[in-house]
Amino acid sequence: MSDLAPMISIVIPTHNRCGSLQRTLDALQAQRYPAERMEIIVVADGCRDDTLPMLRSYHAACPLQIVESGGNSAASARNRGAASACGPIVLFLDDDVEPRPTLVAAHAQAHGARPGQVVLGPSLPLPIGRRGYFHQRTRFWWDEKFRELGAPGHRFTYQDLLSGNLSLDRATFTRFGGFDTALGTAREDYEFGLRLIKAGIPFHYVPEALADHHEHETGNLDSSLRRVRHEGRSDVLIGQRHPEVVCTLALSFWRPGARRRQRLLQWLVFHAPDLGDRLAAGLGRQLPLLERAGLREQWGRLHNQLRLYWYWRGVAEEAGTPARLIALLREGAARAPRGPITCAINLAAGVEVAEHRLDTERPAAAHLWYISGTLRRHIGVLPEQPGAEPWRGAHLRPYLARHLAPPFLKALAEAGAIHPAPPEWQQRLTGAIERMERWYGPARAHELWWEQYSQWARLDAEQIAEV
Amino acid sequence: MAIAVLDLDMDRLPPFIAGLERYTAALILLRLHGVPVGQALLPVVAGRLGGDDLRLGLLEAADSAFWEAWLRSYLGERPAPIDPAQLPRATVAVCTRDRTEDLARCLAALMALPDDGQEVLVVDNAPATTATRDLVARYPRVRYVREDRPGLNNARNRALREASGAVVAFTDDDAAPDPLWLRTLLRNFDDPLVMCATGLTMALELETSAQITFQRYGALTRGFKRIVFDNAWHDPLLGWQAGAGANMALRRVVTDCVGPFDPALDAGTPTRAGGDGDMFRRILHAGYRIVYDPQALSWHRHRRSWEALRAQLFGYEVAGFGILTRTLFFEGDLNAIRHAKQWLGREWYQLHQALRRRPGSTPASIVLDRFRGAALGPVLYLKSYWQTRKG
Numbered sequence: 138m139s140d141l142a143p144m145i146s147i148v149i150p151t152h153n154r155c156g157s158l159q160r161t162l163d164a165l166q167a168q169r170y171p172a173e174r175m176e177i178i179v180v181a182d183g184c185r186d187d188t189l190p191m192l193r194s195y196h197a198a199c200p201l202q203i204v205e206s207g208g209n210s211a212a213s214a215r216n217r218g219a220a221s222a223c224g225p226i227v228l229f230l231d232d233d234v235e236p237r238p239t240l241v242a243a244h245a246q247a248h249g250a251r252p253g254q255v256v257l258g259p260s261l262p263l264p265i266g267r268r269g270y271f272h273q274r275t276r277f278w279w280d281e282k283f284r285e286l287g288a289p290g291h292r293f294t295y296q297d298l299l300s301g302n303l304s305l306d307r308a309t310f311t312r313f314g315g316f317d318t319a320l321g322t323a324r325e326d327y328e329f330g331l332r333l334i335k336a337g338i339p340f341h342y343v344p345e346a347l348a349d350h351h352e353h354e355t356g357n358l359d360s361s362l363r364r365v366r367h368e369g370r371s372d373v374l375i376g377q378r379h380p381e382v383v384c385t386l387a388l389s390f391w392r393p394g395a396r397r398r399q400r401l402l403q404w405l406v407f408h409a410p411d412l413g414d415r416l417a418a419g420l421g422r423q424l425p426l427l428e429r430a431g432l433r434e435q436w437g438r439l440h441n442q443l444r445l446y447w448y449w450r451g452v453a454e455e456a457g458t459p460a461r462l463i464a465l466l467r468e469g470a471a472r473a474p475r476g477p478i479t480c481a482i483n484l485a486a487g488v489e490v491a492e493h494r495l496d497t498e499r500p501a502a503a504h505l506w507y508i509s510g511t512l513r514r515h516i517g518v519l520p521e522q523p524g525a526e527p528w529r530g531a532h533l534r535p536y537l538a539r540h541l542a543p544p545f546l547k548a549l550a551e552a553g554a555i556h557p558a559p560p561e562w563q564q565r566l567t568g569a570i571e572r573m574e575r576w577y578g579p580a581r582a583h584e585l586w587w588e589q590y591s592q593w594a595r596l597d598a599e600q601i602a603e604v
Numbered sequence: 605m606a607i608a609v610l611d612l613d614m615d616r617l618p619p620f621i622a623g624l625e626r627y628t629a630a631l632i633l634l635r636l637h638g639v640p641v642g643q644a645l646l647p648v649v650a651g652r653l654g655g656d657d658l659r660l661g662l663l664e665a666a667d668s669a670f671w672e673a674w675l676r677s678y679l680g681e682r683p684a685p686i687d688p689a690q691l692p693r694a695t696v697a698v699c700t701r702d703r704t705e706d707l708a709r710c711l712a713a714l715m716a717l718p719d720d721g722q723e724v725l726v727v728d729n730a731p732a733t734t735a736t737r738d739l740v741a742r743y744p745r746v747r748y749v750r751e752d753r754p755g756l757n758n759a760r761n762r763a764l765r766e767a768s769g770a771v772v773a774f775t776d777d778d779a780a781p782d783p784l785w786l787r788t789l790l791r792n793f794d795d796p797l798v799m800c801a802t803g804l805t806m807a808l809e810l811e812t813s814a815q816i817t818f819q820r821y822g823a824l825t826r827g828f829k830r831i832v833f834d835n836a837w838h839d840p841l842l843g844w845q846a847g848a849g850a851n852m853a854l855r856r857v858v859t860d861c862v863g864p865f866d867p868a869l870d871a872g873t874p875t876r877a878g879g880d881g882d883m884f885r886r887i888l889h890a891g892y893r894i895v896y897d898p899q900a901l902s903w904h905r906h907r908r909s910w911e912a913l914r915a916q917l918f919g920y921e922v923a924g925f926g927i928l929t930r931t932l933f934f935e936g937d938l939n940a941i942r943h944a945k946q947w948l949g950r951e952w953y954q955l956h957q958a959l960r961r962r963p964g965s966t967p968a969s970i971v972l973d974r975f976r977g978a979a980l981g982p983v984l985y986l987k988s989y990w991q992t993r994k995g
Contacts, residue, residue: 432939596646
C-alpha cells in the first residue's frame with residue numbers, strides 16, 4: 138500500500154489548547170495509514186500555555202513540524218502550515234477534533250479515486266447526552282450539517298466547506314492563494330470554498346473520514362456570540378469580494394427601517410454601539426436565569442435576538458455607514474441571477490435520460506417539463522443558486538421527491554403512468570394529489586394528527602353525500 | 605356502525621374486496637413492497653370496497669406519506685433491507701395483569717417474529733390469579749417474572765432490570781406486533797444518542813363506536829413519517845408526542861442516564877397513565893434523542909366499551925397534569941405553567957365546539973372528562989407519590 142499511498146501533510150492550527158491538541162496528536166498516532174506517509178505540522182498561533190513544551194517533547198511516529206506564528210488568526214496559521222508542507226495533499230484538522238483511526242486513510246483513498254477534488258470529512262459532536270440549551274442546539278447544528286452533506290444527491294454550496302476536517306491538493310491550495318487572512322477567524326473557510334466552487338473544483342463528502350468533535354469543551358455561549366460578530370464582519374467582506382452571493386448572506390435581509398424593532402437595532406449598531414453592547418450584555422445575563430427556570434421558549438427568543446444584534450454589530454463595524462451597506466446590497470441585487478434559463482429537460486423521456494443531460498451539460502438552472510403526446514406540463518425549475526455547484530444528474534431524483542413531487546405526480550397521473558384508467562378517471566387521481574399536497578414533505582411535529590383528521594373529515598363528507 | 609381494518613400491499617392487490625356488509629367504511633394500512641407506508645379511509649358501499657376500481661379508490665384516498673413512498677419507489681429507491689447482524693441484542697418485554705385473552709394473542713405475534721436471538725420476558729404485575737403464569741408456561745422461549753408491587757411503571761422498571769438485551773422493546777399485552785416490528789425498531793439505535801425508538805400503533809379492530817372515537821382521536825398513531833425528536837427543536841414537555849408505551853424500545857442504560865420510570869405514574873396507580881410520556885420528556889431533557897419510526901408496526905386492540913374509553917381519556921389528562929405537577933414542583937421548571945395555559949386554551953375551544961355540536965367535534969362528555977382529569981391530575985399525582993414513598 139505504501140508505494141501507492143500519497144504523502145499526507147496534516148496541518149493543525151492551535152491556540153492555547155494544549156490538552157485538546159495532545160488528544161488530536163494521540164489520535165493521529167493510531168491511524169490505519171502508514172506513518173511514513175504522514176507528516177504533522179502544528180502551527181502554534183500565539184500560544185502562551187504549555188503547548189510548545191508539550192509539542193517539543195512529543196514523540197510522534199511520523200515527522201512533527203512545529204511552526205510558531207504570532208496569533209493572527211486560524212486562516213493565516215493554516216496558510217503558514219500549508220506553506221511548510223511537503224506532501225502533495227494537505228489535510229486540515231482543528232485542534233478540538235479527535236480523528237477516528239480511519240480518517241487519514243479515508244481522505245487518501247478519496248483523493249486516489251478522484252484526484253483534484255476537495256474532500257470533506259464529518260467532525261461529529263461527541264455522542265453523549267448533553268444538558269443546557271446552548272450545547273444541545275450547537276450539537277444539533279453540527280449533526281444536521283453533516284446529515285445534509287451525507288444525504289443522497291446533496292448539492293454542494295460554498296457554505297459546506299468547513300476547515301476542521303478538510304483535505305485537498307497542495308497545488309490547488311497554493312494556486313488559489315489559500316485562506317483570505319482578512320476574514321480573520323470566521324467564514325474564511327466559506328470564502329475559500331466559494332472561490333473553489335466558482336472555479337469548478339468538485340467537493341466530495343466522505344463519511345468514513347470521521348472525527349469526534351469536542352466542541353462542547355471549546356465553545357460556550359459567550360464565545361459563540363463573539364463569533365457571530367466576526368461572522369457579520371466576514372459577510373460584508375465576502376459580499377464585497379463576491380457580490381453575486383450577497384443574496385445568500387444573512388445581511389441581505391436588511392430592509393431600511395422596516396419595523397420599529399429593526400429600526401432600533403439599526404440605530405444601535407451604527408450610531409450607538411456602546412449603548413447597544415451594554416444592553417446586549419445586560420440581556421445576555423438573563424439567559425442563565427431563563428434556562429434555570431426552564432423557560433426554553435423565552436430563552437430561544439432572547440438568544441436569537443442577541444445573535445441578531447451581534448451579527449449586525451459586526452456588519453455595521455465592517456460596513457462603516459448604512460449608506461455603504463445599502464450600496465453593497467444594491468450591488469448584490471444587481472448581480473443576483475435572473476438570466477433566462479436556457480436548459481429545458483423533458484422528464485417523459487425517462488429520469489435516466491434527464492440525469493444524463495444534467496451530467497453532460499452541468500447547467501446552472503434548468504426547466505423541467507413533462508411532454509408526451511398532447512400532454513405538456515411544466516413541472517418546475519431546478520433553480521440557480523449563487524455559490525452552489527452546477528446541477529448534476531445525482532441531484533435530480535432527491536430534488537424531485539422533495540421539492541417537485543406534486544406537479545410531477547400530477548403529470549404522471551395525467552400520462553397514465555400511475556394507474557392505467559380512462560382519462561376521465563385520471564382527474565380523480567390529480568384531485569387526490571392536490572388534496573395531499575398540503576401535507577407532503579417532512580412531518581411537522583405540531584401537525585402530527587392533522588392529516589389523519591382531514592382523512593376522517595373527508596370520509597364523513599363522502600358518507601353524508603351518499604345518504 | 606363499525607369500520608373494517610385492512611392491511612393491503614399495493615403490489616399484491618386483489619381485484620376487488622367484498623363481503624364487508626357489516627361495515628360502513630374501512631381503514632386501510634397501505635404497504636408498498638411489503639413495507640407499511642401510509643393509510644387510506646374509504647367508505648364501504650354494499651359490502652364492497654373502492655367502487656369499480658379498488659386500486660384507484662385506494663390511490664384516491666391515500667395520504668401524503670404513501671405518495672412520497674410511491675414516488676421514491678418510482679424513482680428507483682427500494683427499502684433498504686435490515687441486516688439482523690448489525691442490530692443490538694434485544695429483550696422484548698410484555699407487562700401484563702390478568703388479561704390472558706389479550707396476552708395469548710400478543711405472545712402468538714411475538715412467536716412469529718424472526719428469531720434473532722431476542723429474549724422474551726413477561727412481567728406479571730401483582731396478579732390476582734395464576735392464569736398468566738399458566739399461559740406463559742406453554743411457551744418455552746418466554747421467561748416469566750412476577751412483580752408484586754402493582755403499577756405498570758414498577759413492571760417496566762423490573763423488565764429493565766431483568767432484561768439481558770442492550771435494548772428492551774416494550775409491547776402492551778393488548779397489542780400484536782407485526783413480524784418485522786422488532787428489527788425495525790432496533791435499526792434506529794445505530795445513532796448512539798438515540799435512547800428510545802417508538803413505532804406506529806394501528807387499530808386491531810374498529811368494531812365499536814368507542815374504538816372508532818379513540819382512533820379518530822388519533823391517540824396512538826403519530827402519522828407515517830419518520831421523525832427524530834431532539835431537544836434542540838422539540839420541547840421535552842411535548843415528549844409524549846414521540847410515541848406510546850405500547851410500542852417503544854429503550855436502551856437498558858436509560859435508567860443510568862435519566863433514571864427509572866416514575867413509579868407514581870401510569871396504570872395501576874391513581875394517575876392511570878403517562879409513564880411513557882414522562883420517560884420521553886426526561887430523555888429529551890437530558891439531551892438524547894427519540895426516533896419515531898412508523899415502519900415499526902404494531903396492532904392494538906382499543907378499549908371496546910364507552911366507559912373504558914372515557915376512563916382512558918380521563919387518565920391521559922390526569923397523567924398529563926401529573927407530569928406538569930412533577931415538572932413544576934419537583935424540578936422547578938416554569939415551562940409547565942405555559943403548557944397548562946396552552947392546554948386550557950385548546951380544551952376551552954374543544955368544549956366550545958362540542959357544546960355547539962360542530963361536525964367532527966369530540967363529544968362534550970369526553971371533553972368534560974378531560975377537564976375533570978386535568979383538575980384532579982395534580983392531586984392524584986401527589987397522592988400516588990405519597991403512596992409509592994410509603995409503599
